[in-house]
Amino acid sequence: MATEHRAGFLPADADAYRLRLTGAERDEVAALARRLAGTAPALVDDPGWLATARRLGNRLPAHLLDTVRAFRHDPGKGGVLLVSGLPLHEDALPETPGGAGSVERAATLPAATAVLIGLQLGEIVAYRQEKSGALVQNVVPVRGLEASQSNAGSVPLEFHIENAFHPYRPDFVGLNCLRQAVGQKAGTLVSSIRRALPVIEESDRRVLHQARFVTAPPPSFRSGGSTEAHPVLDGSPDDPNIRVDFNATSALDDEAKQALERLRVIMMDLSTAVELSPGELVFVDNRVVLHGRAPFTPRYDGRDRWLQRVFVHLDNRRTRVHRTDNGAVMG
Numbered sequence: 001m002a003t004e005h006r007a008g009f010l011p012a013d014a015d016a017y018r019l020r021l022t023g024a025e026r027d028e029v030a031a032l033a034r035r036l037a038g039t040a041p042a043l044v045d046d047p048g049w050l051a052t053a054r055r056l057g058n059r060l061p062a063h064l065l066d067t068v069r070a071f072r073h074d075p076g077k078g079g080v081l082l083v084s085g086l087p088l089h090e091d092a093l094p095e096t097p098g099g100a101g102s103v104e105r106a107a108t109l110p111a112a113t114a115v116l117i118g119l120q121l122g123e124i125v126a127y128r129q130e131k132s133g134a135l136v137q138n139v140v141p142v143r144g145l146e147a148s149q150s151n152a153g154s155v156p157l158e159f160h161i162e163n164a165f166h167p168y169r170p171d172f173v174g175l176n177c178l179r180q181a182v183g184q185k186a187g188t189l190v191s192s193i194r195r196a197l198p199v200i201e202e203s204d205r206r207v208l209h210q211a212r213f214v215t216a217p218p219p220s221f222r223s224g225g226s227t228e229a230h231p232v233l234d235g236s237p238d239d240p241n242i243r244v245d246f247n248a249t250s251a252l253d254d255e256a257k258q259a260l261e262r263l264r265v266i267m268m269d270l271s272t273a274v275e276l277s278p279g280e281l282v283f284v285d286n287r288v289v290l291h292g293r294a295p296f297t298p299r300y301d302g303r304d305r306w307l308q309r310v311f312v313h314l315d316n317r318r319t320r321v322h323r324t325d326n327g328a329v330m331g
C-alpha cells in the first residue's frame with residue numbers, strides 16, 4: 001500500500017489513501033465516539049441515535065474529514081481508504097461472536113466510530129433481507145460455514161463487489177477491525193479495476209462492456225433471483241465501474257466466459273492484502289474495487305478474527321421508494 005500522507009489529497013502515484021491518526025486525533029475521535037455511544041437509546045439502528053451520529057461526525061478531526069471528502073471525490077487508483085490509530089479498548093472487548101447472521105445493535109465504541117466516519121462518507125444503509133437489516137454487521141467465522149462463499153466462511157472468498165446482483169449496491173463497504181486472527185495477519189484482499197484496466201486486452205474490454213453476464217444473489221441474502229443480463233464494465237471506457245462477483249456472475253456465451261475468466265486471473269494477479277489490525281478501518285469503493293478474503297483457520301475460542309461492516313450510499317433519494325419512513329434500511 002501507499003505511503004502515508006497527511007494532506008487530504010492523494011499523490012498521483014499513490015495506491016491508496018492511508019491515514020494514521022495522531023494520539024491527539026485519536027483522543028478527539030474517542031471523545032466523540034464515547035459521547036455517541038452514551039446517547040440514548042444507545043442503539044445503532046435507532047433513527048434519533050443516527051441523527052446524533054450525523055451531527056457529531058462533523059466534529060471529527062479536520063484531517064480525517066479532509067481525507068474522507070477527497071476519497072469521495074476520487075478514490076485513487078487503489079480505491080481504498082485505510083484509517084488507522086482509531087480508539088479501541090482491546091482488553092475490554094467481549095468474546096468474538098460465533099453465531100450465524102451476527103450483528104451489532106448496541107452502540108459500542110467501535111460501532112459508534114464506524115458509524116461516525118461512515119456518515120461523513122455518505123449515508124449508511126442496510127438491506128432488510130440481509131443480516132436482519134442491521135446497519136453494523138459482524139464479520140466473524142461461523143462453525144459449520146467454513147466452506148461457504150460468505151463472510152462467515154474461512155476458505156478463500158472469491159473476489160466480488162458487494163451485492164453485485166442488486167440494483168442498489170453499496171457505493172462503499174467499510175470494514176472495521178476489532179480483532180485479528182491470532183498469528184494470521186492477511187485477511188481482506190482488494191483489487192482495483194483502475195489498476196487492472198491497462199492489462200486487459202482491448203477485445204476483452206469490449207466484451208466486458210456488453211450485457212452478456214448475469215449475477216445471482218449471495219448466500220447472505222434470503223431472497224431475490226438472478227439479474228437481467230448486465231455488463232461487467234460500465235461507464236467510461238478509460239475509467240469504468242466494475243460489477244462482478246466471481247462466485248455469482250456467469251457469462252451467457254463462450255466468448256464472454258473466456259473474457260470473464262481472463263479478468264478473474266488479472267484481478268487476482270493484481271490484488272493486494274489489506275492487513276487490518278485492531279483499530280483500523282478500511283473503506284473500499286465498491287464501484288471500482290473487488291474485495292475477497294484469504295483463507296484462515298478459525299479456532300472458535302472467542303478470540304477469532306472480528307470485523308464490523310457498514311455499507312455506504314451516496315445518493316439517498318435514489319433508494320427512497322425502498323426505504324420506509326426515509327430510514328436506513330432498504331427492502
Ligand SMILES: O=C(O)CCC(=O)C(=O)O
Binds near residue numbers: 150151188189292309
Ligand atoms: O472477511 C473479509 O475480510 C471480507 C468479507 C466480505 O467480503 C464482506 O464482509 O463483505
Ligand SMILES: [Fe+2]
Binds near residue numbers: 151160161291
Ligand atoms: Fe464482501
